[in-house]
Structure formats: structure tokens, C-alpha cells
Amino acid sequence: MKRAIKLSDVAKAAGVSQGTASNAFNRPEIVRPEVRERIEAAARELGYAGPDPKGRLLRAGKVNAIGVVTTSPLGYFFEDPYARAIMTSISEACDVHGAGISLVSAANEEKLAWNIQSAIVDGFILFCIEGGARLVELTRERRLPFIALQLEGLDETISAIGIDEFSSARTAGRHIMALGHRDVAILALELTEGHIGPVSETEVDAALYSTTRNRIRGYQAAMVEFGVDAATAPIFETDHTSASVEAALAELFGSDRPPTALLCMSDRVGLIALDWLRARKISVPGDVSVIGFDGVPDGEISNPPLTTVAQPIAAMGRQAADMILGGMNEPHREQLPVDLIVRASTAAPG
Template identity: 35%
Template sequence: MARAKRATLKSIASDLGVTHTSVSNAYNNPAKVSKALRDRIIAHARSVNYEGPNPAARSLRTGRCGAIGVLFNDQLSYAFTDPHDIAFLRGISSVCEEEGANIVLIPLQNKRPEQRDQLAAIVDGFILNAPYRSHPTIRQALARGLPTVVVDFDAPELSSVLTNDRAAMQAVVAHLLALGHRHLAIVTFPREEGTGEIRSLEDDFSDESYVVHERMEGCRDAVDAAGVPRSAVLVCETTNCEDGGQRAAAWLLRCRPELTALVCFSDRLAYGALAGAASIGRQVPGTLSVTGFDGIDPPGGMSPGQRLTTVRQNACEKGRRAAEILLCPDKEGTTSIAIEAEFVVGDTSGAAPEAGKQ
């Protein structure tokens, strides 16, 4: 049995006695044909089971895919479980919906890097929410020369959306120092390779991500101003989740019971640190102060009446502004937008306990 011929733009044009361009415009540029003609073309196309021009063929003709790539430094599942990332993607998607663009999520932590690289090849531009410029996929993305916006990423030659991490973290540590705390530890994200390393604030953080580097500098600004030795402030790396914060806090407080404050570089770490402190009987804020960064809602295990002392940043706004720069670019070229974060004093920070009363 002979197979029925598949309908095409040309066959529809022939059936209706119109030009191939008219049929193409009915789908791709409807303003260029009358409503009556477009309705006639679409109705006939449906009757012969024609669903529209082939997207792959259109991409080859125009050189555009109608999608933007969002690169982030975690596994794919993290983007759908982390409150900060969810809000960030919500901001991007709100603009994409308005502009008719799709999103391709490209996680850098992927067990099959060839899939990651394939995804990066089918987009018209990038939003880089991944901190490590040395990563092979980041280098490949930048080398393509496509429109690119970086978020919390140090790349002066590109458009960017940045948060005042340094000033915000300085405010956090200055707040603790003003409360009399002199035995502090920082709980931060792991470097690109490895986790769990213990360092001090006097170590070199120049090879860290932009976010970690800026926040460390803010911590240094505060302790330097107060005359506290950088070497006295411990820095503990752990995975950025509640479990990571809980493990880090429990370990730090057992090894250094004199600690009276934990400065966490995310709210998820801080909420975990609260659980870690509770597991060994440390009262917050009575014998221990804990601070975070992000301004996300607490998980179900935290007391609803206890508000975290933290830095509130607007992740949704960051995503929205990044997408606007990429999809609605100004004629002037490179754009840099600062999103101000707000330091908020909650219930998890208080005066340092007297010596020997911990």
C-alpha cells in the first residue's frame, strides 16, 4: 500500500492557489496576511493534518532556536527543590512567557557531560548562574559568543546582575561583633572540588566563586574593623543543604565549644546549623547566635515563632532582570544591574554569653 504524502508548505500553497510565502507568513508572520486568508490557510492545513513548519528547519533558516540556556552549578533536581533557585527560575520564566521564549536548564553537575554540552548547543543565549569560570562548559558557552548575562559572576565584559554580597555580609558580622561575639565560625559552600575542608579567614579565597569571595571579603572588613584576628575565625566548607549545615555545626561546636556565633552563607545552612546546635544542647540565641543569607522560608522543623537573622535577597527579581537583559537588550550594549540585599535582624542572634556560662 502506498503511503500518503505528507503535507508541506508547498503542497498547501498549491492546494489553495496561493504563494508559498503566504502560507509561511500565516504561521510565522501573521501580520503580513489578512485574517481571512490566514484562517483559510490554517483551516485547510488542519484538514490535511499539517501542524505547522518544522521547528528544526526554521532554526536552520533563521539561526535561532527560540530558547535560552540557564547554566547553574548544581544537579538538575536542585533547581526544583532549593527555594532560592525556584524563585530565581520563576523570575526568568515570567519574562520568557512574555517574550515567547523557552528555557533549557543546563546543570554543571551532570554524570553525562556530553548531554550537558549538547544542551548548550541548542540555545540563542545564556544566563550563567554558575560561579566557576574555569568549568569546561562555562568556557565553551563563553567561547560561542552568544548574548550572555551573568548572575553573581565576575565578568566585567558581559552584562550582569549582582547582589551587594560584600556589604551585606559585613553588616551581618558587624552585628555579631557589636553583640560582643569574638569566637565566630563561618559555614560556607564547598569549592569546585572537594568538601569538608577547615580553614581560617586569613587564608586565600581568591580562587573561590564570586559569591564566596565577596562574602569572605565582607567578613574580613568587619573583623578587621573590630580588631579581631582573621586567624581566629574558622571557615568550614560543607554541602549547601540543611544536612550539610547540621553536620558542620555539630562538628564545630564539639571541637570548639567556645564558639558563640555561626555565620552561614545560606539560610539552608543556617537552618541546618540550628538543628545541629540543638542536637548538642546549645540554645539559640542564649548560648549561640546563628545567621543566614537569602531570606527563604524555614523548613517545617523550625519553630514558626523564631525568625532567622539573615540577609534577604530577591532571587525572583534577579532572574527577571537577567532574562530582561538577555531577551530585551538595550541598544547601548553591556548592562550591569545591582540588586540590593537587606540585612534583617531576627530571633537567632543575641548578646554573646559571658565567659564560662556557655
């Protein structure tokens, strides 16, 4: 096996000290042109590509880059409209700082732990949609600054930016109830790993993911305020895929009493629902109202445009990036307000 060429080999071949050879690559302006040319010629002849940038960055103590971490597959950053919107705001903040982004993900926990440990970054932004506690545990081991994009379920020592999941979902529920809907269904995100389909109250109570549980409880609180028995609203757990959402819709609209409104726990779920309903000529909002959650740009141009509870996505991503790149000395926790954006996908029941 051929030995790797080192800087010391280049220095010896060029007849200079290792320090001079290093300066030729890292501080060329202080090396005489004829000496620099001799060093570069020796490097080309030996096949030396130059100093390892990782070592230089680590010695400097700052690499000017952020790691953005999720337990989901890497495609999540590109396929999910919420993730795309957050990444847009993070990248805009990085542009201002002249910083880079490293996407950290893996198909299994072992790879995720390795990727977090080996990422060359100044700190991490954690997408704590699922598996937030494990992300925090793995990231803490790096001893670098990090901030979670979720407040609930995380202790006060963890920097986090997020929303009040319960009250935000209650806002969505109140809108639907105020329109006069009483037959509603909840299309939820995952409550636990590896399960989709109808869920019971007991399963909601035992949910692994607090975000999903708290949003369900917020929807139900709005129903109770309007005198509706929350137990009458079916809850379907999805894994955010078209297949799981469509399976839930097929069951709901194959029943003798289909819902007149769908409380969708993300805009992605709501957009999938709009496509499924339109393909079956079920009118929105004539036959059924649909409300989402997140406020992603895709909802503005859907058919019809999607009513939603909008998170302050741009502010969340920008603030998280600014905090990592600016340096964090103390835990920072901030709860941001949401906005109800009423569009054409919700109306009074027909």
C-alpha cells in the first residue's frame, strides 16, 4: 500500500524547511515567488494535493459552519415543505455571516451518532420533530453549542426556539368549530415509532412524541369549548407519507358518516389530503374543510389555497443560525407566536 505524501516530503524535495513549505500553501504572499514555484513543482511531482483543510480549521478553533440535524433520512431536508422553508431561512442567515451548512442525518442511530461526532461545524440546529431527546443526548456529547427547534419535552437547560403546540392547535380547532363543524377528524403525525392508523385515547396519553400529543389535546380542547364531545373525533396517526395519509382518508370517507372537516397536523398532510379529495371530486370546502399546520409557501398556491396555523418559520431558522454563529454562553429559550391564516380551504359546512 503506497504511503501518503506528507508536507515534510515536499519540503525535503524542494530543499526548504517544513515551515516554509507550509507558508507556501497557507500564506503564499510571504514566500518569495521563486521559492514558492519550487515548492509547488515538488508537490506536483510527488502528487501532494495540499494541507488537509480539516486540520487547519480545527486548529483555528472555528470553522464558520452550522450542522443541521434530523433523525429522518437526508431526503427530508428536500422533500418536506416545512424542512425546506426552515432551511431557506437558515441558509439566508448563513449567507449574511458568510458561513456554510452541513446536513447531518442517517438511516440508523449508529450512523447518526457517528455523523454528529464527525461533523466539522461550530454548532448544531436540531430538527426535534421526532426523536428529539436522543438528538439532544448525542449532540451534548460533542460539547458544541446547539439549539433545538422545539420547546416542549426538553428541559430548561437546553436552548430552544419553538411554539406553544397546545394553544396553536387549539387556534386551528377553534376556527373549524366557529365555522359550525361538528363532525371532524384529526390527521396526526407520529405518536410513536413504527405505527400508523387509528389511535385510542390511551395511545395518545402514552405518546412518545410530545408535539403530536399536545397538538391533539389542543384540537380536543377547542371541541370541548364548543360543546363537542372530543371522543367523537377519530384520530389517525400518519408517518407524513402520502400512503399513510391516503389510507386514513380512504377509511374516513368510506364510512357512513364522513367528516365535514379535517384537522391536519402539518401542511404536508393537508396538501396530500387536498390532492386526494380533488381526485375523487370531493369538494373543498363545499363537502369538507381542510386546515393545515406550519404555514409553508406551498399552501399559498395549492388548489384551493390551504388555511393553516402558520409558525414563524423564517424567524425560527434565522434566530437559530444567528445564535450558533454568534456564540451562545447561556441557554436561550424562546416561544414565538403563530398566526391563523384563513384561505379558501375552510368554510361553513354545506
